[in-house]
Amino acid sequence: MSDVTDLPLIGAAALRARSAARVLRTLPTDVKDAALAAMADALVARSDEVLAANAADIEAAAAAGTPDSILDRLRLDAGRVAGVAAALRELVALPDPVGDVVRGSRLPNGLQLRQVRVPLGVVGIVYEARPNVTVDAAGLCLKSGNAALLRGSASAFRTNTALVAILTETAEKSGLPAGSVELLPADRASVGELLNARGLVDVVIPRGGASLIERVVRESTVPVIETGVGNCHVYVDASADAAMAEAIVLNSKTHRVSVCNSAETLLVHRDVPFLPRLLGALAGAGVALHGDESARAAHEGVVPATDEDWATEYLSMDMAVRVVDDLPAALEHIARWGSGHSEAIVADSASAIADFTAGVDAAAVLVNASTRFTDGGEFGFGAEIGISTQKLHARGPLGLPELTSTTYVVTGSGHTR
Amino acid sequence: MSDVTDLPLIGAAALRARSAARVLRTLPTDVKDAALAAMADALVARSDEVLAANAADIEAAAAAGTPDSILDRLRLDAGRVAGVAAALRELVALPDPVGDVVRGSRLPNGLQLRQVRVPLGVVGIVYEARPNVTVDAAGLCLKSGNAALLRGSASAFRTNTALVAILTETAEKSGLPAGSVELLPADRASVGELLNARGLVDVVIPRGGASLIERVVRESTVPVIETGVGNCHVYVDASADAAMAEAIVLNSKTHRVSVCNSAETLLVHRDVPFLPRLLGALAGAGVALHGDESARAAHEGVVPATDEDWATEYLSMDMAVRVVDDLPAALEHIARWGSGHSEAIVADSASAIADFTAGVDAAAVLVNASTRFTDGGEFGFGAEIGISTQKLHARGPLGLPELTSTTYVVTGSGHTR
CATH class of the missing domain: 3.40.309.10 (Aldehyde Dehydrogenase; Chain A, domain 2)
Known part of the structure; x- marks a missing residue:
């Protein structure tokens, strides 16, 4: 396991997330769903806060000469905020994958074998610009029983801070543990720490351009799901x-x-x-x-x-x-x-x-x-955390089942080989 | 993609495997099964060659002071050769995962969505001692439509060479493409090349002790499935x-x-x-x-x-x-x-x-x-390529479905958004 003292920027947040993940792992679906619905309501009710923060981000980015295609990704309006809130509500309607029995059988020797879905644990997401990812990723992680470590871009930091404040305040009021959603500092070094927080972070999902993906694949000792580059x-x-x-x-x-x-x-x-x-x-x-x-x-x-x-x-x-x-x-x-x-x-x-x-x-x-x-929403998976372009674990839109792992539960009555 | 000129030890074999994988990808199940059955027969018929090579490996390892637990892993006898041949025959009886529709639906807009199992492509396996892994891994990879790049330990190199010679000669006679199974040199540097053959190799599976796993996780830019350390x-x-x-x-x-x-x-x-x-x-x-x-x-x-x-x-x-x-x-x-x-x-x-x-x-x-x-055979999965201790892609015994990826096939009639 990583030594937390080597992680000055993200160590405290990662420990909070680790601790939250142990609680989220066995949290009943109705508690998670109530929290998601409350988060959606809070985003709409407090959209002024979000839009004010976003306007400041947009102004700074435009002044820095950011190209239009990136500004388009960064920009929120009341409609887009309502859209991300609606996506959270769609998650409420989707089945909780945790506890699903993927396969089960009785073996010839009488052992009962069940492969059961369990959360991954702590999921780190590194993404560029688009602040709707902040909400989608938090919602998908929580519904699937995972804690989310979000590392958004510096250009969206004000927007993300406003969004995560609303999400975490509401989540904790709804009975989710502190640390369920953590926004990491937007320094370049925080990505490096996240990629090496092996043992504290279970998977890192980069969502962005080719150079980000390349860096993550090269540096990460935490398992990675590649997303996003679409030629x-x-x-x-x-x-x-x-x-x-x-x-x-x-x-x-x-x-x-x-x-x-x-x-x-x-x-x-x-x-x-x-x-x-x-x-x-x-x-x-x-x-x-x-x-x-x-x-x-x-x-x-x-x-x-x-x-x-x-x-x-x-x-x-x-x-x-x-x-x-x-x-x-x-x-x-x-x-x-x-x-x-x-x-x-x-x-x-x-x-x-x-x-x-x-x-x-x-x-x-x-x-x-x-x-x-090719889109999680179009495929009927609800919001997606990205589109995987790798062959391992999950390929294509990453919905809720893709944010889980499994455990084999083998039940006997004194069975030996 | 990796530059083959940077891979002096494994580049030629990796290119052959890449080319074989394109053929294996769409090979009918009956052709693969006939090849596996013929390989099992050939191993039994030519077990003298295998045992002679194994005796030379054991003698050299014992002379080098290898501990008994490692010698036990390395040793083959007629019974163990018959055992690995039997494992190949069990693979024949198992369903081919390639082409399975994992999920499918008709979307509200009329689009047909199917998630179909496809082979991973080229699978690299790095393992220590146990020569039965050579046969199990080759068999599992071929049945699931993958080419296998095998990097066994130096101590088993004579045994592995004999095994792979029998497997590849038989496979090619049975209509499988050259390059379907390749044994890599047992140098330390060949592992490093395998771990960086990104684009040529789709996944690396280390099967061995903690220090091997640690090295693979640290160095690899190819996606990894960790296996094997069982405390x-x-x-x-x-x-x-x-x-x-x-x-x-x-x-x-x-x-x-x-x-x-x-x-x-x-x-x-x-x-x-x-x-x-x-x-x-x-x-x-x-x-x-x-x-x-x-x-x-x-x-x-x-x-x-x-x-x-x-x-x-x-x-x-x-x-x-x-x-x-x-x-x-x-x-x-x-x-x-x-x-x-x-x-x-x-x-x-x-x-x-x-x-x-x-x-x-x-x-x-x-x-x-x-x-x-906790064993692929005991679970009824047939031979296993290892037991994954990671949370991504596959956890527990790695059977045939775990050696595949998927593709979403979306069929419309002029659909646009």
């Missing part, structure tokens, strides 16, 4: 319907550009006859196109794409376009450049759909649907 | 039956001392009247006892226990003994010193059993049963 592709097959392809590509790219499930690269089969029209529609919607030679031949104003374009998660109104000879070439491009998040195919050929689905190794494969559907 | 306890409650307690404690300690699910520490409630008889039975079975003052007062010849005894996974005929005031004190001892593997209670009190089961945070809790039952 997503839409592949338009030769068998695709023109109108459907246009709708899905436009939606995947432009519905909300600053999120991880938006599309960044368009791959088009060389036999698709409507490429000029498709690129024209994208350009008409304000998308800046970066393409290979065939794409540039199909539409004026497409700038040349380089390997950097294939690799980039733009998070902006830019899209890379490549014309491929066949479906295997599209799969190869995705295997080489994709981040294992969401990959879509638009096609009417059942064999093309089957080959694409079998050939793509990603958290989600979308068939004739927008990449924007 | 397991048996707690004898005041309500326990004397004969049952004696049978379970003796079995947990002495049935096979060199394995991770054997017990290392006995915790006894101070009101248990039969402590002298229990300690006498252990001593009579040849167990060297290390105890606190109360234990020493109950039986002659108990040497004083220190904190090191509470912390040690003996893997020998030694046992630490502590008398505790009550069940919470036993839970506190286990939380402080346990490794999260297997914790047993012997009790007749339902409330004591419930408190123990709720209070212990471990892979397995055994109620009135020996710790030796």
Whole structure:
């Protein structure tokens, strides 16, 4: 176990969380649900406090020259506060995974075997900007019986402080232990401490850009669930319907550009006859196109794409376009450049759909649907703590069951081997 | 992705495995099963080759002064070879997890959502001594559609080379791709390369002692499933039956001392009247006892226990003994010193059993049963690749489903948000 004296910035909070986790572990569902409902009410009732803090964060960030896509992530308004409160209420309606028997059997020798869901314990979350994550993460952790150590970005620190004050005051009044939700200092060093609080923290979930993920994976001795980097592709097959392809590509790219499930690269089969029209529609919607030679031949104003374009998660109104000879070439491009998040195919050929689905190794494969559907809310899981792009533990949207572990309970009557 | 030129020892093997994994991913179950059956037959038919190689390993290890408990792990005989072959045949009978739909639903908007099991890809296993792991690991990986990169210990290198030669020759004759099973060099540096082959290797599973696990956790940028360290306890409650307690404690300690699910520490409630008889039975079975003052007062010849005894996974005929005031004190001892593997209670009190089961945070809790039952074979999972002591992904015996990830397949008909 880590020595708390090595953790000057987060040690006290981590110990409080550890102690809270022992209580949360066996807390009845109705107590947790009542606390979540009260927290939702309190957020709405006290949204003025949140919005004042957020306005100060936004002003400081804008003055520091923060780009618009980041300001969009940072900004709250009454509607968004009501939205995060609604997400808490949705959690109340979702089943509590703790205590679920995942599998159970009576073994031939008479032993009773049950695999039971238990909370992970203390969950550390490192995230950038978006303050709604503060509430979503706290709610998901509490409902699944975990204590939450939240390390948000410095740019949202005033907003997060206001949110966590409301959440913790309400939680404690509702019978949850102190330490159930802790906001960590936004220093760079606090991340390092969190990543090495082995024994005090059970899992760290980074939610942010590639450089954050890279740092966490490199430094952490605490187990990690990677989330968030989405270099997503839409592949338009030769068998695709023109109108459907246009709708899905436009939606995947432009519905909300600053999120991880938006599309960044368009791959088009060389036999698709409507490429000029498709690129024209994208350009008409304000998308800046970066393409290979065939794409540039199909539409004026497409700038040349380089390997950097294939690799980039733009998070902006830019899209890379490549014309491929066949479906295997599209799969190869995705295997080489994709981040294992969401990959879509638009096609009417059942064999093309089957080959694409079998050939793509990603958290989600979308068939004739927008990449924007890879989302815990859209999947019916309630709020999500992130979208895992790793293969271990959980892949795709992280809902409540993904925030638990299990214990095997083996019951005998004096059984020996 | 890792640069293969940085991996002089394992790069070529990792690339072969990566390429094999793409084929294994979609290989039909009957092809995999036929290969496993043929591998089992070949191991038995060619067991002379294996035993000759093993005799050379044993001779060299004994000459180097290797302790008996390690020699026991290293040694194969015709019976043990038949045993690993039988484990491969049991895998044939187990269901293939690949393609299983873990959950599926039709969303309100008409989208079809299916979460489908897929192989992890390339699985690296680092293990010590026991050559049966070579066969178990290869079999489990292949049945679950994964390629296996095996890094066994130097002391078993001749045995492992013989085993892998038989496995790979048979596998390729049965239609499995080259690279499905690769034995890595036993240098210390090959472990370091494996731990940093991010992008080429999907998961590393260390199977061995505390120092190996520690190194893997510290160095690895590839996701890890920790296994193997078992500092397991048996707690004898005041309500326990004397004969049952004696049978379970003796079995947990002495049935096979060199394995991770054997017990290392006995915790006894101070009101248990039969402590002298229990300690006498252990001593009579040849167990060297290390105890606190109360234990020493109950039986002659108990040497004083220190904190090191509470912390040690003996893997020998030694046992630490502590008398505790009550069940919470036993839970506190286990939380402080346990490794999260297997914790047993012997009790007749339902409330004591419930408190123990709720209070212990471990892979397995055994109620009135020996710790030796925490085992993939005993649980009916077939051969196991190890026993996970971490909370993420899989906890407890790692069977076939634990060697898979999932993909969400989302099917629409032109759906956009």
